[in-house]
Each structure stands twice: as C-alpha cells, then as structure tokens.
Amino acid sequence: MKNLRLLPLVAFLVLLAPVRARAAQVKIIANPSVSTDAISGRELKSVFLEEKNSLSDGSHVEPVLLKSGPVHESFLRQYLSRTDDDLRNYYRVLVFTGRGSMPKELGSDAEVVAYVAGRKGAIGYVSAEAGVDGVKTLAITDGRSPVERRVITRIEPEYPETLKRLNIGGIVRLQVTIAPKGNVENVQLLGGNPILGESAVAAVKQWVYATAPSRTRIEVSVPFNPQP
Amino acid sequence: MSRRILNLILGCASVCVGLTPMRAQEFKLFERTVQVHGFASQGFIYTNDNNWLTMNTSQGSAAFTDFGLNMSTQITDKFRIGAQGYDRDLGQLGQYHPSLDWAVADYRFKSWFGIRGGKVKTTLGLFTDTQDLDFLHQFALLPQSVYPTDLRDATLAHVGGDIYGNILLQHHLGDLAYTVYAGHRSDSKYSGYSYFLTKYGVTSSSFAGLQYGSDLRWSTPLKGLLIGASRMNEEITDNGNLSLGPGIDFTSYSAVSRADWTNQFYGEYVIRKLQVDSEYRRYLHDQIVSPDSLETISDVRGWYISGCYRITKRLALGSYYSRYSITSVAGGAAAPFFPDQTDTSLPANHVYDKVISGRVDLNKFWSAKVEGHFMNGYGNSSFPDGFYPLANPGGFKPNTNALVLKTSVNF
Numbered sequence: 001m002k003n004l005r006l007l008p009l010v011a012f013l014v015l016l017a018p019v020r021a022r023a024a025q026v027k028i029i030a031n032p033s034v035s036t037d038a039i040s041g042r043e044l045k046s047v048f049l050e051e052k053n054s055l056s057d058g059s060h061v062e063p064v065l066l067k068s069g070p071v072h073e074s075f076l077r078q079y080l081s082r083t084d085d086d087l088r089n090y091y092r093v094l095v096f097t098g099r100g101s102m103p104k105e106l107g108s109d110a111e112v113v114a115y116v117a118g119r120k121g122a123i124g125y126v127s128a129e130a131g132v133d134g135v136k137t138l139a140i141t142d143g144r145s146p147v148e149r150r151v152i153t154r155i156e157p158e159y160p161e162t163l164k165r166l167n168i169g170g171i172v173r174l175q176v177t178i179a180p181k182g183n184v185e186n187v188q189l190l191g192g193n194p195i196l197g198e199s200a201v202a203a204v205k206q207w208v209y210a211t212a213p214s215r216t217r218i219e220v221s222v223p224f225n226p227q228p
Numbered sequence: 229m230s231r232r233i234l235n236l237i238l239g240c241a242s243v244c245v246g247l248t249p250m251r252a253q254e255f256k257l258f259e260r261t262v263q264v265h266g267f268a269s270q271g272f273i274y275t276n277d278n279n280w281l282t283m284n285t286s287q288g289s290a291a292f293t294d295f296g297l298n299m300s301t302q303i304t305d306k307f308r309i310g311a312q313g314y315d316r317d318l319g320q321l322g323q324y325h326p327s328l329d330w331a332v333a334d335y336r337f338k339s340w341f342g343i344r345g346g347k348v349k350t351t352l353g354l355f356t357d358t359q360d361l362d363f364l365h366q367f368a369l370l371p372q373s374v375y376p377t378d379l380r381d382a383t384l385a386h387v388g389g390d391i392y393g394n395i396l397l398q399h400h401l402g403d404l405a406y407t408v409y410a411g412h413r414s415d416s417k418y419s420g421y422s423y424f425l426t427k428y429g430v431t432s433s434s435f436a437g438l439q440y441g442s443d444l445r446w447s448t449p450l451k452g453l454l455i456g457a458s459r460m461n462e463e464i465t466d467n468g469n470l471s472l473g474p475g476i477d478f479t480s481y482s483a484v485s486r487a488d489w490t491n492q493f494y495g496e497y498v499i500r501k502l503q504v505d506s507e508y509r510r511y512l513h514d515q516i517v518s519p520d521s522l523e524t525i526s527d528v529r530g531w532y533i534s535g536c537y538r539i540t541k542r543l544a545l546g547s548y549y550s551r552y553s554i555t556s557v558a559g560g561a562a563a564p565f566f567p568d569q570t571d572t573s574l575p576a577n578h579v580y581d582k583v584i585s586g587r588v589d590l591n592k593f594w595s596a597k598v599e600g601h602f603m604n605g606y607g608n609s610s611f612p613d614g615f616y617p618l619a620n621p622g623g624f625k626p627n628t629n630a631l632v633l634k635t636s637v638n639f
Contacts, residue, residue: 098300
C-alpha cells in the first residue's frame with residue numbers, strides 16, 4: 001500500500017527523465033600505463049580509428065571494442081559518429097590494404113575491463129555502471145585545451161533520499177568550465193536524470209581544480225549508485 | 229570448359245561460405261597474435277551487344293572471380309608487418325595466376341609520421357587501394373572511367389615505400405592525411421594493357437618502371453565531407469616481341485614513357501544514410517615506341533558522380549554517371565599508320581555509362597548486388613577501357629547495356 005502511494009512520484013520522475021537518458025551511458029577506461037586522466041573526444045576518435053597509436057604525452061594506446069549492444073552503439077554514435085557497419089567497413093579497409101589491423105572485440109563489460117586491465121596501453125569503453133577494478137576511468141574533454149585539470153577539492157553530491165529508496169540511479173554528465181585559478185565557473189547538465197543532475201551541479205560547482213594557464217572546458221560524469 | 233567449371237565451383241563455394249557465420253581467425257606465432265582475413269567474390273555479366281571486359285558477355289559470362297587472403301601481426305607498439313595474396317579471373321585477364329597483392333612492414337613513429345615499405349598499395353583517389361574489395365562498395369563495378377578493372381595493375385601497388393601521417397588541425401579545422409610514395413610498378417602479363425597490345429602483334433614480357441607521387445586529403449570541419457587530390461608520375465618501359473605477320477620473325481619491341489602522369493581530384497560527402505562521391509582523373513601517357521620510331525600521346529580523362537542510399541539495414545540503392553574520353557596523337561615515321569583521334573564525340577573515343585545498382589547485405593560477411601549499365605561508346609583507340617577488339621572480332625556497336633550480378637564474402 002505504501003508503495004502504491006509512491007506511484008505518482010515514480011511516474012513523475014520517469015516523465016522528467018530526458019529522452020536521451022534512454023541511450024546507454026558510457027565510461028571510457030584505460031590501462032593504468034596510460035599516463036593521462038583526460039582525453040579529448042577528438043583524440044579518442046583518432047585512437048579508435050587507428051590514426052593515432054600514441055597520445056600527446058607519448059604513451060602507447062590501442063583500442064578495444066565491445067562486439068555489440070547498446071553501450072557499443074552509444075559509444076559509436078557519441079564519439080565516432082559512425083554506425084557499427086560503417087566502423088566495420090572502416091577497419092576492413094585498413095585490414096585489406098595493409099594499413100592496420102582489426103582491434104580486439106570482446107563480448108561484455110567484464111571482458112573489456114579484464115582485457116584493458118591486463119594490456120598495456122589498452123583503451124576501451126564500458127557501461128557507466130560497470131565495475132572498473134584494475135583500470136582507470138578517463139575524463140573526456142572537449143579538446144579546446146590540451147591542459148589536464150586535476151581535482152584538488154571534491155565535494156560528493158547529495159543523493160536524494162527518495163530516489164535512492166526507489167533505486168533510481170545512473171550517470172549524470174556535466175560540462176564544466178574551469179577558470180585558470182582552478183575554481184569552477186560554470187556547470188551545464190548534458191544528460192541524466194534532472195533531479196540527480198541538480199544535485200551533481202550543486203556539488204561540482206564547489207570543486208576546486210589545479211591551476212592552469214588558461215580556462216578549460218571538460219566533461220565530467222558523476223555516478224549515482226543506489227546500492228553502493 | 230575447365231575454367232567454367234572452376235568458376236562454378238568457386239561461385240558455389242563463396243555462397244556456401246556466406247551461409248555460415250564467418251569470423252576472422254587468429255593464431256599465436258612466437259607469442260604474437262597473427263590475424264588472418266580473407267575475401268572472395270563471384271560475378272556474372274550479360275551484355276546485349278559488345279563483349280565487355282574481355283569476357284564473352286554477349287553470351288553471359290561468369291569468368292569474373294577473385295579472392296584474397298592476408299595475414300598480419302603487430303611486432304611492437306609501433307611496428308607491424310603483413311602480406312596479402314590475391315588471385316582473379318576476369319575473362320582473358322588474370323587467369324588464376326596468383327600475385328602478391330601487398331607485403332608491408334610499417335613503422336609508425338607518431339600519428340603524423342610513419343613509414344611503410346615493401347609492396348605497398350598506392351594511394352590514389354578515393355578507391356584505388358580498395359577497388360578489389362567488392363564488399364566495401366555499393367557498386368559491383370566501380371565507375372570504369374576512373375577505376376578500370378581491366379587496368380587495375382597500372383595504379384594498384386608499388387614496390388618501394390610510403391611516408392604518411394595524419395595531422396589534426398588546430399581551431400577545429402578538421403584533419404589532413406598525407407601520403408608520399410615512390411617505388412617500382414610492375415604489371416602482370418595477364419593485365420588489360422598487355423592483352424590490348426596483342427592486337428598489334430606485341431607480346432609483352434615486362435611492363436614496369438618507376439612510379440612516384442603523393443596524396444593529400446582533408447576531412448573538413450563540415451561533418452562527413454572529405455576532399456582530396458592525388459598526383460602520380462611514372463617512367464614505364466614496355467619490353468617484348470613484335471610479330472609483323474605470319475611467317476615473319478619476331479623482332480624486339482620497346483615502348484618507353486617520356487612523361488606519364490595522373491592527376492586525380494575527389495570529394496566524398498556522407499550524411500546519415502546518403503553517400504555521394506565524385507572524382508576526376510586525367511592520365512597522360514606519352515611514349516616512344518621502337519623499332520618504329522613512333523611517339524604516341526594519349527590523353528585519358530574520366531569523371532563520375534555517384535550516390536547511394538541505405539534504405540534499410542540490409543538494402544541499399546545507388547546510381548552513378550561516369551564519363552570517359554580519350555584523345556591520341558602520333559608522331560614519327562610510323563605515324564601515318566596511327567591516325568590522330570581527337571574527336572571525343574565519336575563512340576571509339578568515349579564511354580558514357582549510366583548505372584543503377586542494388587545491394588543486399590545478407591549478413592555482416594555476405595552481400596549480393598544487381599546492377600544495370602547503360603553505356604554509349606566503346607572508347608577503344610590507343611588505350612583500352614573495357615572494350616577490346618580481340619574480344620569483339622566482328623567490330624563494335626555504339627551502345628551496350630549490361631546486367632551485372634555479383635556476390636562477395638569476407639572474414
């Protein structure tokens with residue numbers, strides 16, 4: 001009976017959830033040998049198109065793909081602007097003209113994480129909810145600034161009690177503008193549940209980053225896991 | 229007869245292979261992973277009039293088969309090696325004589341600077357290096373004005389080296405890919421030009437020489453738009469024997485190029501399910517022929533515009549318009565035997581081809597195509613373009629319609 005009373009609230013929250021939230025949320029992971037903690041979307045695309053086999057800091061990288069599924073489709077659409085068929089044909093050109101090889105393809109998040117953890121330079125992608133033991137998660141920057149921004153003070157967002165009780169979680173994606181001094185100038189919600197997003201924005205606005213020569217805009221993913 | 233049976237067997241085999249799920253193979257060698265990939269295609273062409281591509285197409289011909297197999301491995305983070313064997317049968321060409329398609333050692337220092345050496349696929353325009361890979365293309369036959377399949381050897385590969393790289397431009401201006409190359413090109417004895425020369429009693433023993441050039445392509449900030457330009461220079465020598473008639477001894481024959489070059493300009497635009505390609509190629513072939521002290525200059529120009537649209541995941545439709553023209557002039561003592569051809573409105577000096585095409589992807593590894601070609605002209609003067617006198621002993625008719633069926637598999 002108590003649960004029935006919560007029904008309108010659940011319906012309200014579902015309606016609030018943006019359409020884009022239906023797309024699988026993706027997290028970029030890398031072997032710890034990859035020295036950077038952030039990579040631009042453009043650089044990530046170059047790595048997965050085998051145009052780059054090293055990052056600007058010189059560390060070797062190699063792409064690892066999921067075979068199929070919503071996370072795979074979402075990654076291709078978001079970061080490579082290609083369909084699975086397009087990408088497959090792209091790799092075939094490389095393979096059959098002697099200009100590259102077919103990247104490793106694996107069937108599940110767990111397999112990707114395990115492979116990336118054990119393979120020097122490997123970069124892959126998994127569902128935002130996947131465990132990431134033994135690998136590092138890379139932040140995606142917009143590529144306008146090559147400067148890496150390290151968080152010095154991190155405030156954890158408040159998890160709204162009702163959503164937690166209802167098992168509503170997920171990843172909130174934010175675009176964060178950081179001043180040269182390290183304070184957060186602006187935060188914009190890119191995707192995710194808007195109530196969780198509000199909480200994430202409030203927290204991230206208090207974060208402090210290391211100083212840098214110029215203003216930086218990066219993308220930050222904030223996970224909300226109702227069952228930690 | 230035996231070739232017909234072989235074609236039938238290969239055709240059936242490719243279909244059977246297509247019915248089974250195919251996966252790229254891998255094995256370990258000296259603790260390194262070696263990838264193995266392959267492809268095969270089988271076609272059939274029927275024409276209403278002229279025989280095309282050295283096949284007896286007016287009766288319907290399935291002598292249109294090719295296949296390849298490659299292996300490659302990553303030696304270090306930056307160093308990779310690989311090789312591919314290729315074989316084909318296209319009417320009188322290829323005749324199942326296998327060739328080394330490419331064999332490459334590739335060292336990539338940086339994304340903007342790498343070198344590769346060995347037998348390397350030549351970068352020229354959008355599709356020179358992938359013209360044999362049927363499964364990549366909408367069309368069973370790429371526009372023959374720019375990618376003549378009977379003359380594939382002329383531009384396909386060189387034994388030498390490339391310098392290449394990708395440069396990400398600042399300020400979101402897209403990226404540039406460049407390739408600079410030099411090497412030795414060598415045509416197969418079973419290529420179209422050698423077959424063409426037999427009309428004049430010439431039996432080529434080698435058709436080879438230096439080839440060098442460059443390619444620059446820009447992926448523009450406008451998403452999906454690529455434009456580029458390629459240049460290739462050649463110094464080619466054709467050696468062989470010349471027979472002036474029955475009962476007359478052979479004499480040695482050579483043709484040395486004075487200035488052979490190719491310019492190619494191209495663009496590609498991909499938006500959602502639509503892809504539009506266009507290219508222009510000009511090839512100038514200037515050679516001195518001995519023993520007749522003959523100089524011939526052939527100016528070959530071709531362009532096309534193509535579009536294809538993916539209707540569903542399995543079905544795509546496409547069309548192109550392709551124009552080929554050739555002029556040739558001759559000088560020297562033997563010039564009177566080779567009258568100048570400068571009027572490109574004559575069917576002998578052009579081929580205009582209108583094409584419609586449908587492609588069905590039966591699964592990720594197997595596709596089938598059906599295509600209609602509506603051609604005007606047969607472009608056969610000093611240089612061939614699909615139509616050969618030896619395959620058409622009764623002479624040419626000005627128009628040719630062709631039905632092309634093709635299926636291909638890859639793994």
